[in-house]
Amino acid sequence: MRKNIVAGNWKMNKTLQEGIDLAKELKDVLAADKPNCEVLVCTPFIHLASVATILEESTVGVGAENCADKSSGAYTGEVSAAMVASTGAKYVILGHSERRAYYGETTGILKEKVKLALANGLTPIFCIGEVLTEREAGKQNEVVYTQLSESLFDLSVEDFSKIVLAYEPVWAIGTGKTATPGQAQEMHAYIRSVIAGKYGKEAAGNTSILYGGSCNPSNAKELFGNPDVDGGLIGGAALKVTDFKGVIDGFK
Ligand code: PEP
Numbered sequence: 055m056r057k058n059i060v061a062g063n064w065k066m067n068k069t070l071q072e073g074i075d076l077a078k079e080l081k082d083v084l085a086a087d088k089p090n091c092e093v094l095v096c097t098p099f100i101h102l103a104s105v106a107t108i109l110e111e112s113t114v115g116v117g118a119e120n121c122a123d124k125s126s127g128a129y130t131g132e133v134s135a136a137m138v139a140s141t142g143a144k145y146v147i148l149g150h151s152e153r154r155a156y157y158g159e160t161t162g163i164l165k166e167k168v169k170l171a172l173a174n175g176l177t178p179i180f181c182i183g184e185v186l187t188e189r190e191a192g193k194q195n196e197v198v199y200t201q202l203s204e205s206l207f208d209l210s211v212e213d214f215s216k217i218v219l220a221y222e223p224v225w226a227i228g229t230g231k232t233a234t235p236g237q238a239q240e241m242h243a244y245i246r247s248v249i250a251g252k253y254g255k256e257a258a259g260n261t262s263i264l265y266g267g268s269c270n271p272s273n274a275k276e277l278f279g280n281p282d283v284d285g286g287l288i289g290g291a292a293l294k295v296t297d298f299k300g301v302i303d304g305f306k
Pocket of ligand 1: 222226227229266268288291
């Protein structure tokens with residue numbers, strides 16, 4: 055059965071000490087009031103080892119926000135999937151729209167990153183989603199299909215079953231503009247049908263598909279109440295424990 059997951063994406067926020075403080079506070083708050091879903095935080099590389107140590111004995115998982123498309127060597131400034139895994143992190147966000155748009159990450163590059171993440175025991179949280187002009191042109195399904203097929207559909211069914219998907223309409227990320235629950239459900243159901251077509255109904259039913267894009271404590275419950283929405287990838291609202299907890303409580 056698929057899992058309900060709320061994953062934070064800290065992006066390029068928080069100094070090391072601020073990140074440590076946030077992780078400690080989150081750990082305490084969730085120990086006092088247990089979540090009804092899996093919770094994890096994806097942090098900048100420099101936080102990973104410290105945050106993984108803090109959250110080791112808790113139910114909160116840890117992930118990176120990216121990893122390299124090469125396994126090791128002369129790639130100055132890059133961080134490999136093996137290095138991420140060596141910190142204790144278990145997840146890695148791949149294909150976030152900010153990486154695609156600002157750092158030129160193509161579907162081919164992402165395919166390599168996914169393979170390396172899986173080879174190193176990491177669970178990719180693979181992001182897909184259309185920009186506003188694509189939605190306005192009614193091309194959202196086409197865009198998402200291409201993102202899925204070009205980066206993931208070479209995987210075996212066994213490897214595909216290790217992937218978590220995040221549908222993040224780019225027009226909703228950090229804009230305060232959320233997809234309506236109806237728009238989210240419609241796209242998540244489409245994504246699941248595409249997976250069923252490629253890997254079969256069982257695999258599709260077992261894939262967690264998160265929604266991302268201005269999800270907050272006041273809209274989380276309604277979004278997560280949709281049958282094909284299995285949780286959220288949370289940016290801005292993951293930076294304050296009260297907000298993140300409010301989103302997590304969308305499953306209560
Ligand atoms: C994200 O960056 O994945 C995201 C969903 O951001 P926000 O929640 O701030 O829109």
